[in-house]
Amino acid sequence: MARVKVGINGYGTIGKRVAYAVTKQDDMKLIGVTKTKPDFEAYRARELGIPVYAASEEFLPRFEKAGFEVAGTLEDLLNEVDVIVDATPGGMGAKNKALYEKAGVKAVFQGGEKASVADVSFVAQANYEKALGKDYVRVVSCNTTGLTRTLSAIQEYIDYVYAVMIRRAADPNDTKRGPINAITPSVTVPSHHGPDVQTVIPINIETSAFVVPTTLMHVHSVMVELKKPVEAKDVVNIFENTTRVLLFEKEKGFESTAQLIEFARDLHREWNNLYEIAVWKESISVRGNRLFYIQAVHQESDVVPENIDAIRAMFELADKWESIKKTNRSLGILK
Ligand SMILES: NC(=O)C1=CN([C@@H]2O[C@H](COP(=O)(O)OP(=O)(O)OC[C@H]3O[C@@H](n4cnc5c(N)ncnc54)[C@H](O)[C@@H]3O)[C@@H](O)[C@H]2O)C=CC1
Ligand SMILES: O=C(OP(=O)(O)O)[C@H](O)COP(=O)(O)O
Structure with missing residues (x-):
């Protein structure tokens, strides 16, 4: 199967780490990330060769003013991906869900969202199988x-x-x-x-x-x-x-x-x-x-491998232990 195309909406503490982790997977491809403003993280993403999209049209003027050329807006990114990892501030994911549904892309949400945002709340080693084939999965806090x-x-x-x-x-x-x-x-x-x-x-x-x-x-x-x-x-x-x-x-x-x-x-x-x-x-x-x-x-990173395993489960790319081992190896997780 072709690599799963992944976008990241919200390139902050969790989003940038998940983006990095996606680039380490041989069955996934990072298509782009969204930013609300052209700050140092946006420039760094660009230096790394990651396409940067404006998180919505309303943010475009900020990028234009700074002369920072974006690859499009979130809606454009959604047209390019199979799955979006929503790592926006807590509570925003639930509001974004309508956009994901409209675009027909699967989504991984984070622990700042209520459980009801997704079909399943997820920790790979505890319930990987529950996320198999699902469209919406929440990685818990x-x-x-x-x-x-x-x-x-x-x-x-x-x-x-x-x-x-x-x-x-x-x-x-x-x-x-x-x-x-x-x-x-x-x-x-x-x-x-x-x-x-x-x-x-x-x-x-x-x-x-x-x-x-x-x-x-x-x-x-x-x-x-x-x-x-x-x-x-x-x-x-x-x-x-x-x-x-x-x-x-x-x-x-x-x-x-x-x-x-x-x-x-x-x-x-x-x-x-x-x-x-x-x-x-x-x-x-x-x-x-x-x-x-x-x-x-370590609050900034323990959920990162869970996001990767969630994507594998949603696309049924691997069984539980195959996915966990693959993710562990790719990130240097010790066991
Ligand atoms: N930081 C932590 O310790 C952990 C956070 N989480 C959860 O992960 C989610 C994200 O949290 P963090 O990465 O810490 O937040 P953060 O504040 O570091 O990053 C959020 C990013 O989203 C961007 N953003 C703001 N409004 C946006 C919009 N309208 N569209 C797109 N992007 C927008 C922000 O500019 C920022 O880059 C939350 O649900 C949080 O509860 C989960 C585990 C640990
Ligand atoms: O979302 C998190 O950070 P937050 O305090 O920025 O909301 C962490 O996952 C810790 O949150 P929790 O203590 O609600 O599990």
């Missing part, structure tokens, strides 16, 4: 992806999960958001994460969440009431054998999210991406019928 990756691996042991999310306030390039000297709780329980996990796997889960002044990563403290006994060493073994989950040891210097990002830098990963969910090995413990562990999520 970075936190929900992180929770689902580890919880689906131990699903048979779960009676009830209670997880606390410590959320980064903003991404590193974001100068508009805070807090800068406060902790902001989601005052209603559950936070959206628990119900969101349930859109992918059927488990009992409650979550609460706090935003703190950091930009690097999110951290989750996970407590699981067990349905049947398991030992900590068995959970270590399960996570060691779970794709897109890595164990890190405090003993080896991984004391905080800072060293996890340094690890990604040391791997010379593009944008310091840590696609894998990082579980602190020493944090995995069982006390009575409760399992505890702590994990960190």
